[in-house]
Amino acid sequence: MMEQSSIDLWKPVKVVKLKIYRYNPKKDFSPKWKEYEIEVSRGTTILDALIRIKEEVDPSLSFRYSCGQALCGSCAMMVNGRQMLVCRTRVLEAAHNRDFVELRPLDNFPVIRDLAGDFTSFFEKHRAIKPWIIRRDFEELDNPTGEYKQTIEEYARYYQFTDCLKCGACYSACPTVATDHEYLGPQALAQAYRYMVDSRDDGLDERIAILDSDHGCWRCHFAASCSDVCPKYVDPAQGIQLLKKLIVRRKFGLKPHRPSDALPSKIGEVKRR
Amino acid sequence: MRESTKMLLHYIAGVLIVVTGLIHLLANNDPGIGKLITGNVYLYLTNMAIFLAALLYHALNGVRVILIELVPDMCWTKLIGWAILLIGIATYIVGIQVLLMALGLV
Numbered sequence: 001m002m003e004q005s006s007i008d009l010w011k012p013v014k015v016v017k018l019k020i021y022r023y024n025p026k027k028d029f030s031p032k033w034k035e036y037e038i039e040v041s042r043g044t045t046i047l048d049a050l051i052r053i054k055e056e057v058d059p060s061l062s063f064r065y066s067c068g069q070a071l072c073g074s075c076a077m078m079v080n081g082r083q084m085l086v087c088r089t090r091v092l093e094a095a096h097n098r099d100f101v102e103l104r105p106l107d108n109f110p111v112i113r114d115l116a117g118d119f120t121s122f123f124e125k126h127r128a129i130k131p132w133i134i135r136r137d138f139e140e141l142d143n144p145t146g147e148y149k150q151t152i153e154e155y156a157r158y159y160q161f162t163d164c165l166k167c168g169a170c171y172s173a174c175p176t177v178a179t180d181h182e183y184l185g186p187q188a189l190a191q192a193y194r195y196m197v198d199s200r201d202d203g204l205d206e207r208i209a210i211l212d213s214d215h216g217c218w219r220c221h222f223a224a225s226c227s228d229v230c231p232k233y234v235d236p237a238q239g240i241q242l243l244k245k246l247i248v249r250r251k252f253g254l255k256p257h258r259p260s261d262a263l264p265s266k267i268g269e270v271k272r273r
Numbered sequence: 274m275r276e277s278t279k280m281l282l283h284y285i286a287g288v289l290i291v292v293t294g295l296i297h298l299l300a301n302n303d304p305g306i307g308k309l310i311t312g313n314v315y316l317y318l319t320n321m322a323i324f325l326a327a328l329l330y331h332a333l334n335g336v337r338v339i340l341i342e343l344v345p346d347m348c349w350t351k352l353i354g355w356a357i358l359l360i361g362i363a364t365y366i367v368g369i370q371v372l373l374m375a376l377g378l379v
Contacts, residue, residue, distance in 0.1 A: 182345035214341055214350050218276045247277050 073165030
């Protein structure tokens with residue numbers, strides 16, 4: 001029975017048209033669309049289809065991918081106008097009730113070539129918020145005497161934000177990033193929150209100086225499109241609102257955080273995983 | 274001034290617009306409460322002064338936010354901030370002057 005369903009999954013069932021954005025900024029005056037017809041089975045992902053096009057039809061097609069199992073975040077692109085990881089989106093699913101599947105690079109990223117965007121600015125912003133644990137106990141760091149233990153409540157404060165793949169889907173969907181190129185963006189801000197509420201971190205004030213700026217967390221207008229498109233179901237919009245709260249509480253000298261205030265929405269899934 | 278201070282003032286100004294605007298509406302339309310407020314010219318003036326300040330701050334800060342998002346360059350961000358502040362102060366002075374004249378205080 002298992003063998004039968006496995007065969008069904010890879011049996012070609014339909015010919016699907018892929019409409020792909022083609023653009024080489026070094027050579028082309030303007031972008032153009034090119035269509036490819038490809039035979040797909042139930043299990044064919046868009047990444048499988050792209051690899052097949054590159055290997056068998058058009059070797060000049062450029063796109064970025066790595067793990068092929070929704071763990072690295074390299075293959076995020078616009079599928080029918082929505083940010084998705086193509087390694088886990090099946091062609092038939094994307095072609096449902098449509099004549100073709102439209103693929104283009106992520107919005108808000110300059111195009112390097114075809115479907116590959118330039119992530120330089122995105123990663124610069126990520127680095128700007130110091131995405132690591134900042135400690136002040138240098139003596140302990142040099143000569144460790146034990147572990148930095150956390151309770152489940154302390155872990156739950158930032159748990160969901162650790163799932164971030166840095167795929168750029170949230171950054172691409174953000175309407176503020178579309179106009180304000182200096183804006184840190186949902187990914188960096190949610191990651192800042194992740195480190196600021198970590199009980200092992202001592203870098204709260206250091207990060208507030210970066211985030212509480214003209215193009216920091218206050219530029220978020222809570223469209224929440226970042227949370228809508230996240231392929232790992234992280235909620236960056238929630239993180240940014242909690243970050244604003246954290247900054248205001250700090251401003252008035254209040255205790256920065258209480259675990260019960262910020263239990264992430266995914267906490268119910270902790271046991272299931 | 275940090276951005277959090279500016280935005281906190283923005284939210285406080287929003288609440289003040291609702292409160293002082295409501296008082297202003299009642300003063301002009303409700304005979305009972307209206308007499309209480311308009312009867313005392315200084316009470317009316319204070320309410321209007323707060324209303325105007327809150328309205329100007331809220332509106333102009335909104336314009337500043339839109340502009341710094343559209344022109345994200347750091348030099349422009351500072352310039353926009355100062356320009357909006359000066360426009361706000363000038364408008365407030367003119368507004369208060371008009372109010373004082375309307376109330377017969379100058």
